[in-house]
Amino acid sequence: MRLQKSILISVMACLLGAPLMAQAYEGDWKRGHVYYRMVCTACHVEKAGGAIGPNTRAKAEWAAYLQADKHAKGKDRVTFYLSKAYRDSIKASNRAAAKFVDVPELELVDDIKAFVARSAKDGDAPTGCR
Amino acid sequence: MATKHWAWESINPDTRQVLGKKRVVNNYCLGIASNYAYCTSCHAGYGWKDNKFDFSAAENVDCLVCHDTTGTYRKPSGLAGHPVYREMEFPPGSGEVLHPVDLRKVAQKVGKTSRYNCGACHFYGGGGDGVKHGDMDSSLGAPEWELDVHMDATGLDFTCATCHVTTGHQVPGSRYSPTIRGEGGPFMRGKVDKRNPATCEACHGSRPHTAETVAHIKPPPGFSATALAAMVNNHGIKLACQTCHIPAMARGGVATKLLWDWSAGGRMGPDGKPMVERDEQGRVIYDSKKGKYVLGENVIPEYVWFNGEVRYTLMGDKVEKQGGYAPINRFAGSPNDGKSRIWPVKVFRGIQPYDPVTQSLVVPHTYGTDETAYGKNFNWQKAVAAGMADVGAPFSGKVDFIQTEMYWPINHMVAPKAKALTCQDCHSRNGSLAEGRLKNVKGLNMRPLFRWSR
DSSP states (O other), X not given: OHHHHHHHHHHHHHHHHHHHHHSOOOOOHHHHHHHIIIIIIHHHHHHSSSOOOGGGSOHHHHHHHHHHTOBTTTTBOTGGGGSHHHHHHHTTTOXXXXXXXXXXXXXXXXXXXXXXXXXXXXXXXXXXXX | OXXXXXXXXXXXXXXXXXXXXXXXXXXXXXXXTTOHHHHGGGXXXXXXXXXXOOTTOGGGBOOHHHHBOSSOOOOOTTSTTOOOOSOEESSTTSOOEEOOOOHHHHHHTXXXXXXXXXXXXXXXXXXXXXXXXXXXXXXXXXXXXXXXXXXXXXXXXXXXXXXXXXBTTBOOOOTTSOOSSOOSOOOOTTSOOOSOTTSSHHHHOSOOOOTTTTTTSOOOTTOOHHHHHHHHHHHHHHBOHXXXXXXXXXXXXXXXXXXXXXXXXXXXXXXXXXXXEEOTTSOEEEETTTEEEEEESSBOOEEEEEOSOEEEOOTTXXXXXXSSOEESEEEOOOTTSSSOEEEEXXXXXXXXXXXXXXXXXXXXXXXXXXXXXXXXXXXXXXXXXXXXXXXXXXXXXXXXXXXXXXXXXXXXXXOOGGGSOOHHHHXXXXXXXXXXXXXXXXXXXXXXXXXXXO
């Protein structure tokens, strides 16, 4: 009886959970905005000679850039700067990295994608460095 | 439907003046009459294109503008509060193509308001980012702790509604009838309480400083940290919290407009067509259709005694051109009325059209592509005649320009305590106000600063 009950619960859990598991993560553009501004832009201003506003590129350009995953003209990867390891390495001095240190990398990549798509020069809300 | 975001009209309970965007004249875009389709992109409704809009038609209420979470819902200026339903060139002939909003997606993802929802209008008031308020602009979408300790996106991450807690869609904390001092101590969120929840005191109480919170300040000789905290708390009797804790406005990298000279409009480019001029940072400082601007970042506010009473100069009220600035609004207050506190304000100055015969401010028809719009024909007489006809107000046919000023209380961009004003910012060593922040505040008798510092 107890076994039957456990099986029933498991089956129900799978049935209820399956649609949720099948649903792809949809990027959180608001979180992407915070990370872009406080990690990407902050570093670019300090070390790379200036900020790059999301509205300096079109949506397709951003998509291609992120797909290619080449940062600093191919010297390293964009995704490195979104990785948990990178966030962990700067969390002591960067509040956004600290806040999002445990966010799964793929989610953060999607967050950034969603943000730049929204904020690109042909996006729904073209946004500068702010 | 009683919300101000729909009615654009409210009665000041103290002065009984009927205010709101539907009523007031300002010195930015001047007024909404005859310019409805442009201004009402910020109305929580659809279709307010003229003075016949039906405010009893619930089907025209736009819920999505406040409750969209996708960040894709937009209401372009010129469409009378409508979003884009199908791909269109707008303005016609401009070559700019607007893409439709995915309304199904937006409707499926409605939620609580965020800073982005409120900011879509309140950050862009006056026709552009940061133009109007000085303490609100797009930098508050994802602000750092240094810009605003409450909205800090990596910390407390307050939304606007965290402080402006609504009840039945009534949003408290209006500049049309400000609360000068939150009385009665902090109150519990969620508990029925008719006080304004959007005051500092509503959370912090009226004596928030303790020995711990002022520990970063070096006390004067003979003062304990506790005594110092008491002294700082006593300052709250005469100073608004904002006076010390918002050391400057427009600190987020977005300039605010400080002066708008409409009388300079109409100058054309070398090709004889309307033009814009930009400063070295690419910001527009002249537009043939609008006149000349002065912009500023990290602007130190002006300071005034303020007891909460605001009185507006409404259309028909007499204004006089006497060399000074005619008030768009007046903040009442004095050092001796027992209520006033010294408050930081943005004083926005303008040079705007008025009727020298009736001595009234006017609302011109500024925006649009028709023949009476100033931005089309650059003729003030036609533009003012059209605007005044829209509201049924008299117009003599003569147009002159008058210097005006409008006061805006500063409430946002609260800095970390280490960036708050210090004693020396106001108290000079000899008691003179000449160097201090409050040098222009009337009726102050400042004590000399002790020989101590942070």
